[in-house]
Amino acid sequence: MPATDQSVPAEPAKDPRCGFVAIVGRPNVGKSTLLNHILGQKLSITSRKPQTTRHQVHGIKTVDGVQAIYVDTPGIHVEEPKALNRYMNRAATSALAGVDLVIFVVDRTFWNDGDENVLQQVARVTCPVILAVNKVDQIETKSDLLPHLEALSKRHDFAEIIPLSALKMTNVDRLEACVASYLPAGPFHYPDDQWTTRSGRFLAAEMVREKVMRQLGAELPYSVTVQIEQFKDSGRSLHIHALIIVERDGQKKIIIGDKGARLRQIGQQAREDMERLFERKVMLNLWIKVRKGWSDDDRALRSLGFDS
Structure with a gap:
C-alpha cells in the first residue's frame, strides 16, 4: 500500500542528493508512462485519450543516495473551455514553482502550438530543464531525428536533450542518471521505501x-x-x-x-x-x-x- 507516513525519514548515504523534478508537456506525450516506468510501479493512470492525468501526482524514487521526487502533471493545453480544464492547467503550471529540475516531454518529431505553449511556461523557470523526446521507437524515418534534435536545441537553452522511449525503457536510465546529476545536495525528504505521497x-x-x-x-x-x-x-x-x-x-x-x-x-x-x-x-x-x-x-x- 502507498506509504504516506513522513515521520521517519530514511537514513541517507554520505553526501545524499534530493530534490523535486516536475514532468511537464502538452497532453498525451507520455508523461505518466514515463513516471510509471521510472518508479517501476503504476502510479499515474494512462490511456490514449489526452488529459487523462488531472492532478499533480508525486512519485518518489530513492536509489544509491539519491532521492528524486517526481511531480507528474496534467498536460498543459491552450484551450480552457471548462472549470476542470482551468484547474488542470493551474495544477500543471504551479508544479513549476520551487522545483529543482524540469523534464519537458515532447512527442517524437512533432512540434505544435501546444508544445510552444508549454515552452513559454518552461522558459520562466530558473532551474535546469531537460528536454525528453519520447516515443523515438515510433519514428518511421530514423534519419529525421537528428535534425529535429538540432532544431529543438535552438528553441531553448536546455540542460540536456535526451531521446528516449518510456514504453520500451530505452534511454530512461540515461535520463535518471542525468536527473541525479542535477539534484542538489541535501537530506532525503521521505523514507527510502516510500514511493508516493498519494493515499x-x-x-x-x-x-x-x-x-x-x-x-x-x-x-x-x-x-x-x-x-x-x-x-x-x-x-x-x-x-x-x-x-x-x-x-x-x-x-x-x-x-x-x-x-x-x-x-x-x-x-x-x-x-x-x-x-x-x-x-x-x-x-x-x-x-x-x-x-x-x-x-x-x-x-x-x-x-x-x-x-x-
Missing part, C-alpha cells in the same frame, strides 16, 4: 477512472470523475466503495452497458489492478450518480477534491 483512496479512485476512460468513447471520459466513499482495511482485504459521477442520464446508461456488462468489466479490471498494487484481496463495489455540470462548476470541483 490509497486517491489511487483506487484513479484506477476506476482509468478503466472508464479506456472503455468509453472520445468525449464521455471528460464528463466522468470518481469518488471513494469507503476505504476499509480489514488486514487481509480491502473493502472499497467507489462512486462514478457523470453529468447526464445518457452517460450513466452507457457506463452501465447492456444488463450491467460494461460496469462489471470496469469493476473487474479496476479490482485486479488494485489487488496488484495493494497486495491483498479487494472487495470493490461501484455505483453511478448523475451530477449535472460538475466539470464546469468550481464549487462542485472543490467538493470533489479538486484544489483551487
Whole structure:
C-alpha cells in the first residue's frame, strides 16, 4: 500500500542528493508512462485519450543516495473551455514553482502550438530543464531525428536533450542518471521505501477512472470523475466503495452497458489492478450518480477534491 507516513525519514548515504523534478508537456506525450516506468510501479493512470492525468501526482524514487521526487502533471493545453480544464492547467503550471529540475516531454518529431505553449511556461523557470523526446521507437524515418534534435536545441537553452522511449525503457536510465546529476545536495525528504505521497483512496479512485476512460468513447471520459466513499482495511482485504459521477442520464446508461456488462468489466479490471498494487484481496463495489455540470462548476470541483 502507498506509504504516506513522513515521520521517519530514511537514513541517507554520505553526501545524499534530493530534490523535486516536475514532468511537464502538452497532453498525451507520455508523461505518466514515463513516471510509471521510472518508479517501476503504476502510479499515474494512462490511456490514449489526452488529459487523462488531472492532478499533480508525486512519485518518489530513492536509489544509491539519491532521492528524486517526481511531480507528474496534467498536460498543459491552450484551450480552457471548462472549470476542470482551468484547474488542470493551474495544477500543471504551479508544479513549476520551487522545483529543482524540469523534464519537458515532447512527442517524437512533432512540434505544435501546444508544445510552444508549454515552452513559454518552461522558459520562466530558473532551474535546469531537460528536454525528453519520447516515443523515438515510433519514428518511421530514423534519419529525421537528428535534425529535429538540432532544431529543438535552438528553441531553448536546455540542460540536456535526451531521446528516449518510456514504453520500451530505452534511454530512461540515461535520463535518471542525468536527473541525479542535477539534484542538489541535501537530506532525503521521505523514507527510502516510500514511493508516493498519494493515499490509497486517491489511487483506487484513479484506477476506476482509468478503466472508464479506456472503455468509453472520445468525449464521455471528460464528463466522468470518481469518488471513494469507503476505504476499509480489514488486514487481509480491502473493502472499497467507489462512486462514478457523470453529468447526464445518457452517460450513466452507457457506463452501465447492456444488463450491467460494461460496469462489471470496469469493476473487474479496476479490482485486479488494485489487488496488484495493494497486495491483498479487494472487495470493490461501484455505483453511478448523475451530477449535472460538475466539470464546469468550481464549487462542485472543490467538493470533489479538486484544489483551487
